[in-house]
Amino acid sequence: xxxxxxxxxxxxxxxxxxxxxxxxxxxxxxxxxxxxxxxxxxxxxxxxxxxxxxxxxxxxxxxxxxxxxxxxxxxxxxxxxxxxxxxxxxxxxxxxxxxxxxxxxxxxxxxxxxxxxxxxxxxxxxxxxxxxxxxxxxxxxxxxxxxxxxxxxxxxxxxxxxxxxxxxxxxxxxxxxxxxxxxxxxxxxxxxxxxxxxxxxxxxxxxxxxxxxxxxxxxxxxxxxxxxxxxxxxxxxxxxxxxxxxxxxxxxxxxxxxxxxxxxxxxxxxxxxxxxxxxxxxxxxxxxxxxxxxxxxxxxxxxxxxxxxxxxxxxxxxxxxxxxxxxxxxxxxxxxxxxxxxxxxxxxxxxxxxxxxxxxxxxxxxxxxxxxxxxxxxxxxxxxxxxxxxxxxxxxxxxxxxxxxxxxxxxxxxxxxxxxxxxxxxxxxxxxxxxxxxxxxxxxxxxxxxxxxxxxxxxxxxxxxxxxxxxxxxxxxxxxxxxxxxxxxxxxxxxxxxxxxxxxxxxxxxxxxxxxxxxxxxxxxxxxxxxxxxxxxxxxxxxxxxxxxxxxxxxxx
Amino acid sequence: xxxxxxxxxxxxxxxxxxxxxxxxxxxxxxxxxxxxxxxxxxxxxxxxxxxxxxxxxxxxxxxxxxxxxxxxxxxxxxxxxxxxxxxxxxxxxxxxxxxxxx
Numbered sequence: 001x002x003x004x005x006x007x008x009x010x011x012x013x014x015x016x017x018x019x020x021x022x023x024x025x026x027x028x029x030x031x032x033x034x035x036x037x038x039x040x041x042x043x044x045x046x047x048x049x050x051x052x053x054x055x056x057x058x059x060x061x062x063x064x065x066x067x068x069x070x071x072x073x074x075x076x077x078x079x080x081x082x083x084x085x086x087x088x089x090x091x092x093x094x095x096x097x098x099x100x101x102x103x104x105x106x107x108x109x110x111x112x113x114x115x116x117x118x119x120x121x122x123x124x125x126x127x128x129x130x131x132x133x134x135x136x137x138x139x140x141x142x143x144x145x146x147x148x149x150x151x152x153x154x155x156x157x158x159x160x161x162x163x164x165x166x167x168x169x170x171x172x173x174x175x176x177x178x179x180x181x182x183x184x185x186x187x188x189x190x191x192x193x194x195x196x197x198x199x200x201x202x203x204x205x206x207x208x209x210x211x212x213x214x215x216x217x218x219x220x221x222x223x224x225x226x227x228x229x230x231x232x233x234x235x236x237x238x239x240x241x242x243x244x245x246x247x248x249x250x251x252x253x254x255x256x257x258x259x260x261x262x263x264x265x266x267x268x269x270x271x272x273x274x275x276x277x278x279x280x281x282x283x284x285x286x287x288x289x290x291x292x293x294x295x296x297x298x299x300x301x302x303x304x305x306x307x308x309x310x311x312x313x314x315x316x317x318x319x320x321x322x323x324x325x326x327x328x329x330x331x332x333x334x335x336x337x338x339x340x341x342x343x344x345x346x347x348x349x350x351x352x353x354x355x356x357x358x359x360x361x362x363x364x365x366x367x368x369x370x371x372x373x374x375x376x377x378x379x380x381x382x383x384x385x386x387x388x389x390x391x392x393x394x395x396x397x398x399x400x401x402x403x404x405x406x407x408x409x410x411x412x413x414x415x416x417x418x419x420x421x422x423x424x425x426x427x428x429x430x431x432x433x434x435x436x437x438x439x440x441x442x443x444x445x446x447x448x449x450x451x452x453x454x455x456x457x458x459x460x461x462x463x464x465x466x467x468x469x470x471x472x473x474x475x476x477x478x479x480x481x482x483x484x485x486x487x488x489x490x491x492x493x494x495x496x497x498x499x500x501x502x503x504x505x506x507x508x509x510x511x512x513x514x515x516x517x518x519x520x521x522x523x524x525x526x527x528x529x530x531x532x533x534x535x536x537x538x539x540x541x542x543x544x545x546x547x548x549x550x551x552x553x554x555x556x557x
Numbered sequence: 558x559x560x561x562x563x564x565x566x567x568x569x570x571x572x573x574x575x576x577x578x579x580x581x582x583x584x585x586x587x588x589x590x591x592x593x594x595x596x597x598x599x600x601x602x603x604x605x606x607x608x609x610x611x612x613x614x615x616x617x618x619x620x621x622x623x624x625x626x627x628x629x630x631x632x633x634x635x636x637x638x639x640x641x642x643x644x645x646x647x648x649x650x651x652x653x654x655x656x657x658x659x
Contacts, residue, residue, distance in 0.1 A: 105618065108621055119582070119629075239612065256605050257601055265598060296644055306629055310626075540559040543562050546568070546575075
């Protein structure tokens with residue numbers, strides 16, 4: 001039973017992290033380590049390079065389209081790398097390699113679950129997103145519905161997702177940086193917050209995308225290098241590696257059997273739904289589809305992104321297996337030199353120790369710098385998505401009803417970025433000692449239950465009306481928040497009540513049907529004239545979704 | 558313009574073909590993915606068996622690796638067909654509608 005609850009926690013943590021999110025699955029408050037100069041020097045090189053790019057990007061960021069979507073000028077290949085960068089976080093590297101190290105095959109099963117959403121996003125969503133959207137996904141949901149009301153709702157749920165996600169990232173980042181670089185927690189939080197603001201305010205989407213691309217390349221390179229060096233110790237033989245790993249691991253031959261993953265099918269299915277459809281409802285991921293010029297490039301983005309992700313997951317699998325022998329049998333990596341005891345720095349440090357074992361301090365420093373870069377890239381994407389919900393959806397469309405000038409709109413989004421950055425820094429410092437794992441669950445739950453149902457219905461179901469969208473969206477938002485609030489991680493662990501009111505930790509399986517059902521019922525009973533017009537307007541939207549005629553970037557060509 | 562696009566029989570062809578193709582692939586991925594999860598849930602032992610006597614490669618790892626490759630190949634198949642056949646058809650439809658405008 002204890003194993004199960006631990007697994008559920010790690011599920012939540014991974015949900016937190018493995019997708020897009022740099023929030024590393026760290027076990028609570030970490031120990032400050034000696035200052036790691038290799039890592040700091042390499043990180044300074046990364047910051048210098050990205051600052052140079054931001055300076056260049058600033059000169060190219062003139063219109064709102066430049067700011068929000070890099071003017072639609074990102075190619076499919078570049079965007080594919082950037083999406084892969086959003087998807088493969090520090091936590092993917094650290095959390096999943098640690099999972100293979102402790103649970104063996106179970107870790108590999110997880111990775112498939114994280115990967116399987118991408119083909120579905122390609123087949124059903126990528127093209128329509130590109131054809132209908134411009135800056136934010138609210139452009140799509142409010143395409144034929146009441147602009148003011150539906151946009152306000154989309155902006156509220158986007159900001160909910162972004163804020164919780166950002167906070168989880170900041171706290172995770174502070175802990176990770178303290179551990180890897182030996183910097184003070186508060187210094188780390190300020191560094192992340194300030195760099196994020198600089199990238200977004202001056203460079204907009206152009207800089208954010210390039211930061212993401214550089215980081216993705218560093219991550220792929222670093223991971224591949226560690227994997228090759230590690231596997232070379234086994235003569236590049238899977239047979240040899242596995243013989244030694246099963247002999248060394250306390251699970252023995254059970255290492256390659258499925259363990260406790262589906263011991264609780266409800267949690268597993270709910271998690272699977274949340275991961276698959278939460279990803280398809282995260283504002284900063286959806287925004288990436290608007291940075292390419294047309295549906296063709298949008299499809300290519302997913303092709304490249306899923307290729308990199310699939311490749312990297314297999315690299316991580318091999319890293320975890322090698323870690324079992326190279327790290328797991330070396331007393332240098334255990335506290336007090338006791339093999340099989342507690343790993344120095346916590347259970348998630350397997351990949352880092354492995355890098356040190358096969359490549360010395362240089363490689364360790366490189367990988368640590370990659371982890372820091374990853375966090376920066378992800379928080380920048382989040383901040384930009386949050387700022388665009390405020391400036392584009394709320395300010396320009398709802399308050400100014402589309403009459404705002406571009407210059408003022410960009411100013412508003414810059415101010416919004418500063419506000420988000422300050423909020424992230426202050427809350428990050430306040431929440432230093434809190435368990436923040438539930439926040440990621442919440443962000444995913446809201447994305448899957450509030451954003452995704454309204455988005456997919458608005459694209460696929462003719463009958464959706466404003467009334468239905470509002471009930472579905474707010475219903476999904478409220479129920480996801482309540483399910484998380486009443487679940488054990490918050491109700492018992494944070495608030496301190498005795499028993500959880502809601503027995504599962506993952507809300508998606510329950511909150512998503514509520515959202516779909518409410519949207520369906522209230523669209524059906526909506527007999528208003530406005531509702532009828534909205535249903536009629538689906539026809540034109542449908543043609544545009546299918547052909548891309550009239551979409552934002554095709555107008556440029 | 559949208560009226561004319563909708564009136565073009567090629568538009569119905571495009572929608573029908575692409576819809577059928579996308580949904581076939583979607584159901585393939587979902588069936589394989591959840592089928593694999595059913596194996597994990599109900600026949601975990603079979604996944605831990607070696608593929609051949611004395612081999613360290615287990616059935617589970619082989620299946621999963623194949624799924625990674627297959628899912629990616631399916632995305633490639635979709636992108637290839639969509640970027641050639643469907644995009645060409647889309648261009649024709651828009652051209653036809655533009656001609657009708659004059």
